[in-house]
Amino acid sequence: MPTYTAPVKDMQFVLHEVLEITGSGIPGYDELDRDFTAAILGEAGKLAENVLAPLNTVGDEEGCKLENGVVRTPKGFKEAYDQMREGGWIGLDCDPDFGGQGMPYLLNSAVGEMFVSANMAFNMYQGLSHGAYNAIHTHGSDAQKQTYLPKMVEGSWSGTMNLTEPHCGTDLGLIRTKAEPQDDGTYRITGQKIWISAGEHDLTDNIIHLVLAKIPGGPEGVKGISLFIVPKFLVNEDGSLGERNSLSCGGLEKKMGIHGNATCVMNYDGATGFLIGEMHKGMRAMFTMMNEARLGVGLQGYAQGVVAYQNALGFAQERLQGRAVTGVESPDKPADPIIVHPDVRRNLLHQKSFVEGARAFTFWGASLIDRAHRNEDAEAEAMISLLTPVLKGFLTDKGFETTVLAQQTLGGSGFTKEWGLEQFVRDARITMIYEGTNGIQSLDLVGRKLGLNGGKTVMAFFELVKAFIKENEDRADLKANFLDPLKEASKDLQAAAMYFMQNMKNPNAALAGSYDFMHLFGHVCLGLMWARMAKAAMTGLDGGEGDADFYRTKIATGRYYMARQLPATKLHLARITSGSDSVMELEAANF
Incomplete structure (x- = not known):
């Protein structure tokens, strides 16, 4: 059974000695002293180590099940989600006006790394919600914000993003999902979306889908795409849940990895939708989700490398095989631990130097996002825009490579389920593909x-x-x-x-x-x-x-x-x- 230890000390080093956050001039960072960040990261680390990590293998082996239109998540996921929700972790960096704690995105990223390393499939449920929250917070009307955001920040409702269709992926101009305007200002959404992470599950009372669709008569291609809020349950004027919307999960994908997360086919059969932002400007709103998602996926890539490296290192320190070429190093044992061998050290250093460098790169990127938003700094906004494809592409390529190197450290044991390394390889593989290959x-x-x-x-x-x-x-x-x-x-x-x-x-x-x-x-x-x-x-x-x-x-x-x-x-x-x-x-x- 694999283990996970939250790297709080290394995170503290990056935050306070490399980035020197308290003196950076970013509003809110002056409150992030060592004691404060140590307390936050320490508690998040305990949750990651003691609650989420033990469920990682459970989620992989059980997977999700579709029963009578309802997706059942693996055993223990609901209780873990409730514990995360009650601890306020879901709204850590969200707007206090809607119940969030208002912490910087940087701190949320550090906490997110631990949750992803411990259980990537589980963390995706709240990760998708965070992206949907941001899109509504940035582009939604005041009424939409008041209707959806408090429950999403609280974690009692979750969110998704619905882009891909069976016949098109990256070329979203080809989507066929229609949004027919109604007399009451709503739209009837009809179409099918695929590969929708957390599209249906039993963790929350409601799921707020953000769906790309085309209003008939609009411009061709991406210029004719609009974005709609399509809740699983319609919301009454008093905020209570109303009738079930005309949407359903048509099936679950059978995947290489992230089995604990429900990857759904979503069918919309004249579902009631609400336009978010301007008509035919849906891509602008969707990219609010996509850009954050790409940074989050880059984090996923190296975070899987972190936990894989930890387990490879533990194995290399204990596995006895052969003797050091320069002489016996453990004379009281029948063989030396394999970490004495130069090629094993090369392998481990390759992993260690990447994941620690990637952590610093990601934290720097997160600080640029905070600087752009909190200081309204256009240069920081441009810099993180430039670096986003590098963060997503490079860190996921190398993160996957790191999990493979970690697996290789274990030799034949790495190929078996017992040690858990092969799951890290399988889970990391998706990061190179989704949110834009x-x-x-x-x-x-x-x-x-x-x-x-x-x-x-x-x-x-x-x-x-x-x-x-x-x-x-x-x-x-x-x-x-x-x-x-x-x-x-x-x-x-x-x-x-x-x-x-x-x-x-x-x-x-x-x-x-x-x-x-x-x-x-x-x-x-x-x-x-x-x-x-x-x-x-x-x-x-x-x-x-x-x-x-x-x-x-x-x-x-x-x-x-x-x-x-x-x-x-x-x-x-x-x-x-x-x-x-x-x-x-x-x-x-x-x-």
Whole structure:
């Protein structure tokens, strides 16, 4: 049976010594002192370790069941959800006007990592609700907010997003779901949606579906899409639940992983819907959900890597096999633990250096969201927009890779259900697919985000890296092991961006290199994070008051990343600059 330990100490290091949140100038961050964040993270960690993690295997083995139109979640899920709801965790960063606690998104992200590592399938129920809450909070009318948000923040109602249809996925302009206007201002929603996470379940009294549909007579393609609130149960004027709406779960998907989450086919048969936002402007409102969801999925990717690494490390420290090549290290035992072997250490360091770098990258991204919203900072908004496809695509690709490496650490044991690693692999795999496949993320990065604000945003990123290097290059140990490698990697990223700009007349050249660019960008971001963490750890050692072993471990882990993972930027640059000829040469019929 796998285990999970909440990494509160490492989170505290990132929050207070790397990001230095209390002095960041973001409203509300000044209240996030060490004692306060330790209390929040500590309680969330207990919930993750003691309640959610033990249900992870249960959810995987039992799955969800559709019985007479009702989805039954796995044993223990309802009780765990009630405990999470009663603790106020669902509304942690939601608007106090609707019952939320008003905490920063950054703190919600840190808590979310623990919940995802402990039980990803379970956490998806509240994760989807959070996205629906944000869409209604941003684009809904005052009446809609008052009707739905208090119950959603409380957790007694949940939410979903309904985009995909059987005949179309990414190309939403092809959707067929109709919304026919009625005399009372409502709409009759008719159509079928597929792959709807948490579309039907027994955890809440009501489910608030946000559904993309087309009003007859509107513009063609995505310009004719509107967004509608379609509740499972209609809501009376006094806030009580009314009659059941004309919608149903038509089936549950049989999936590779996340068995504990209900992935539904949703049928809408003239269901009553309420327009949210402007007519034919549904994509604008839906992307409020999508952008947050993509950041959340990036977090899911590395969070599965976190728990997989923890279990791989525990195995490597206990499994006895062979002797160290430099001499016996455990003479009182029949063999040495496998962690003495260089290749096992390489494997573990690959995992450790990624998940710790990814945590810092994600927390930085979350702080940019807070800065954009709380400070109304347009530059922060642009920066997180640029980084979103990198956070989603790179962190989920590498997060899945990390679960596979963790599984490999266990050898044959990793292939069996008993040890739990194979579930982490299966669960992590979806993160590379949903909320826009990673190929789509790379196209978004190169096709749209690279040219954001006329290229000023990506140039601002380059300047950010350059400024950090210049400010800290007087420290020789930091310069040699962190700043110089970061400078080289940043040059590779700039060269790749320049290549795209010089080949704008050949779109195939840019798009053929987009996936490599996303990974190149991701490595530079993690390189920057490791340089910042190394600086903070060196400062901690100089101060002599913190945990010296923790700081030395952090620096050593960062050196591994800079020496063994960051040089991948040169491989990605070589692929990008090879152009599209080798990619496009083969005729489709000859594949």
